[in-house]
Amino acid sequence: MTRLWINGSAVELDDDAHVSDIVGRFTVSPRGTAVAVNGEVVPRSRWSDVSVKDGDRVEVLGAIGGG
Amino acid sequence: MTRLWINGSAVELDDDAHVSDIVGRFTVSPRGTAVAVNGEVVPRSRWSDVSVKDGDRVEVLGAIGGG
Amino acid sequence: MTRLWINGSAVELDDDAHVSDIVGRFTVSPRGTAVAVNGEVVPRSRWSDVSVKDGDRVEVLGAIGGG
């Protein structure tokens, strides 16, 4: 099990989870969605390649009205 | 008895009452005081001469802060 | 000859001139035109009836842009 933080909440995932798995828990649409892991943006093209590990701080962001 | 209006209130006075008698009920100081009977100012110099009669509307006015 | 004032200028007219004759000197269109003789408006309907006489002050007015 991998223990990490997603959007500020503690979450447990299967070992070998990738960013794309996490995104999939929130939305099916990549458009309007961004991911940062430990303060670095992970580009959409690399979601399937990048795996997460214990203690990672993952932020999954989506569009809202604003500004 | 003379029945008249002083400052909007019905009042009965002895016959042959003069303006000066009415003023005396309110104040001892002529300065700052003015009298109008039936819509005409009665000058201070004539208060002792002018008598009032039934139905007269008498206004006895004094100084207040204002303006 | 009738000597009168039209729009502030001294003018001589044949005897028995009417308001309509004066208006005709200025314009063919009654619309937008008004006439006053000696400070009274002469309605359009009476231009042909009203004659002018010596010393009359006639004002013939037309539309201009304004306001």
Added chain:
Amino acid sequence: MTRLWINGSAVELDDDAHVSDIVGRFTVSPRGTAVAVNGEVVPRSRWSDVSVKDGDRVEVLGAIGGG
């Protein structure tokens, strides 16, 4: 001879001139006067100690109304 710049003008001084010599050319009063040599303030207490050399840029400043 020492060739240097004082307040933007080329000046020749005797060898071994000190800051105090330069100030003396402008004013007798140290109060209200400041000196910078090559972009560093030379405090009044050191005017007699500091000598100038070829090519120095000396600024001798005084009080004016302002601000």
Added chain:
Amino acid sequence: MDDPLVIAGESFSSRLIMGTGGASSLDALERALVASGAEIATVALRRIDPDAPGSVLEVLDRVGCKLLPNTAGCFTAKDAVLTARAARDAFETDWIKLEVIGDEDTLLPDTAELLKAAEELVDDGFVVLAYTNDDPIAAMRLQDAGCAAVMPLGSPIGSGMGIRNPYNLAIIRERCSVPVVLDAGIGTASDAVLAMELGCDAVLLASAVTRAHDPAAMAEAMKRAVEAGRLARHAGRIPRRLYAEASTPFEGLPEL
């Protein structure tokens, strides 16, 4: 939105009334009038000039504007009443923009004379639209005298100073039930919007358009300005605050 201006029972879809003075040519005036979309335009009476090329009347007829004759230049109730009667005869309309001015330099109304003239003309069957200053008491007296509309100024005629005292206009709006038309002082589009936002029913202007560098462009600006102001008034603006009120929520802010 069906939101007509109604004066004396007549309805208009445009809330911009055009004055016709100050134009460099009848042609420039016509283009400005068309661009403005105005349905009412003022006209004045002066000694007829037989040599004048063309006529403002033809322009107004072509554009299709209702005529609103004025009594500009009158200093007394007597002169204004007489001028109104001449205008009624010339233009076949009971409508009159009543002006009685007190002074040649300010062209400000003489409200005492104005009120006298208004009373006489109302009695005589006129539909009186009274050009007045921004004094709420004068506006109320004119309404009480039977004026079909009160037309307070924003600032002196042709001054381009806009609305010098919006508070007085707000009070006039609250106190009068007849149409309130902002008349005089408009300099640019924002002035016209402000007039409408303050609750005026219409705006009357001349110089701001006719004397602009590009009158037709300014006329179109004024058309949209009056529409914008009317819409904004009814849309219900947000309150004013000294501090900020976030438009993007802080909630959900990531820890990056």
Added chain:
Amino acid sequence: MDDPLVIAGESFSSRLIMGTGGASSLDALERALVASGAEIATVALRRIDPDAPGSVLEVLDRVGCKLLPNTAGCFTAKDAVLTARAARDAFETDWIKLEVIGDEDTLLPDTAELLKAAEELVDDGFVVLAYTNDDPIAAMRLQDAGCAAVMPLGSPIGSGMGIRNPYNLAIIRERCSVPVVLDAGIGTASDAVLAMELGCDAVLLASAVTRAHDPAAMAEAMKRAVEAGRLARHAGRIPRRLYAEASTPFEGLPEL
């Protein structure tokens, strides 16, 4: 009049840019956007809420607005840069409305941090539209840093205070050659007109519309206001005078 707004080489016929915060519902937002005629609209990034009903993105796609992501809520250059990068990935656009605020109560920009972030993002290929205060020096520094537009405020975000210092805006207009977009503080239509009359190239607003009593009506008001102000700026207004300038000539006044 063909008079497009051009930012970073892209042309837009509307000069009204809509913020999308503060709406009571996506439906209300959509109606307001349509009424506004805006071609550009801002969008923010927050932690995704899987239960949120509908998406602002669908609305913006349906309306056909170009997305302008913002960095709202960032207090440092570092956070803003990171947010901008996330936004580029999420929305597939290099455009960014750069906000770096200095204080939660005023939401006023921290111009020192803003300038740092702008420099870094420009280097990184972003098209930076910088939300700044009304300080002409800050605007000039942002332009020098390569911002595609400077977006000075009129007053604090959501305050509805309008343009508190028109003089600073006039100076910014004179001193900057990049587009100047009035961003923040608009309360009602007259504020938007004034911004354009001062020479702004466009107006960005959110709360004034989304929090109005009738957002769609206010959006339409703002559309016309921005058009009116642009037209008026170019039409060349009349000068301001203390005294009057007659619009009806005195010449030819009859002696009645």
Added chain:
Amino acid sequence: MDDPLVIAGESFSSRLIMGTGGASSLDALERALVASGAEIATVALRRIDPDAPGSVLEVLDRVGCKLLPNTAGCFTAKDAVLTARAARDAFETDWIKLEVIGDEDTLLPDTAELLKAAEELVDDGFVVLAYTNDDPIAAMRLQDAGCAAVMPLGSPIGSGMGIRNPYNLAIIRERCSVPVVLDAGIGTASDAVLAMELGCDAVLLASAVTRAHDPAAMAEAMKRAVEAGRLARHAGRIPRRLYAEASTPFEGLPEL
């Protein structure tokens, strides 16, 4: 500087005239009057109340103020004239602050009635100081009627709104040769300074002092404000510019 205020041939060294309404007590009033340095103070007439503790008259006598009776509360010329006559008898002075109001909510003057009353009182030998609105035409008519001073408002009585239309006051100042006294609307010291800078000869105020949290302190503030404004008017202010004008010369700037 010997620079007296002269009204109807009488000279005063103070240019602040105090109204006496609104004070929480006669004691508070007296302290405020002393602090104000005023040499003229208004007083009103009402039905005498035999139970009233103390008298405003004793206070004014003690402070040494010249009495300026008013006709507050009158809605018609007739009432105002009668009140003025009663005041003349009561206070043994021909001076009258003439008020004829048109409306209980705004307390704005009814200038037509005011003018009638002024004419009658001037004929009757009164020294009339007329409280009027800020309409230059009304002010000129009152001067022509023989008023000793015209006293335009800045804004409604007790509103604290200051001077809503400084342009009208500037015009009144240019057009009237009798003393112009700003009467009504002052809220704080800067309003009083502005009145004097616009060229007013004096300022009359009541609520701004009597209803302030600390009336005596505000009275002292107003005293200095009126002096400051008078001095500033005559000192000749610098012009306004959009750009800066260095106060420290650039000449002689070192190359550090």
Added chain:
Amino acid sequence: MDDPLVIAGESFSSRLIMGTGGASSLDALERALVASGAEIATVALRRIDPDAPGSVLEVLDRVGCKLLPNTAGCFTAKDAVLTARAARDAFETDWIKLEVIGDEDTLLPDTAELLKAAEELVDDGFVVLAYTNDDPIAAMRLQDAGCAAVMPLGSPIGSGMGIRNPYNLAIIRERCSVPVVLDAGIGTASDAVLAMELGCDAVLLASAVTRAHDPAAMAEAMKRAVEAGRLARHAGRIPRRLYAEASTPFEGLPEL
């Protein structure tokens, strides 16, 4: 009222700080300084001119003003720091009015450079009074950097435009605990009163006095203006209302 201005532990009874630039002669300056009652006055450093007649320093010593050297004319933190050090040596004071400007035409501060210079000078033991723009964020950053006072402008130096954005000053007043000195833009006495009413602790001005037609008279006006504004701020002004609030009661109105 014992109400001293305290900056960096030093107390002053006058709240007017005088700039000394722009005077037509040292004599005129001296008379203005005396009339102003100022206890602090600024002074600048420039290349010494051996032919200059008299010295501003002698004037200031005679009048008894504490010297406040400035860094006028500096465009970078580096230059300003060096100038401050030269001034400390020349005038034997740690006090410095720190100016770092961004542009020769507006003389507006470059707040990023200003902040850098302030940090360095505070570290070096200076008592820094920072001339800044009216941005509340910049003022807060300067306070946090250890400035002894923040001195926001009302409008550009020498412009005489007064206080263009009173809202920003109100926010600075609420957000800063160090003394706030309004510096730059004052044109006339009412501007100075307004600054104090907004809560400023003092006013610094030069051109408004030195370039007035009669500098000594304007200096005296400013002295009283600053006192009036301070008193008024603390006296607690009445609220603003749209409608009137009678100062003479209607109660007891006779039926005449």
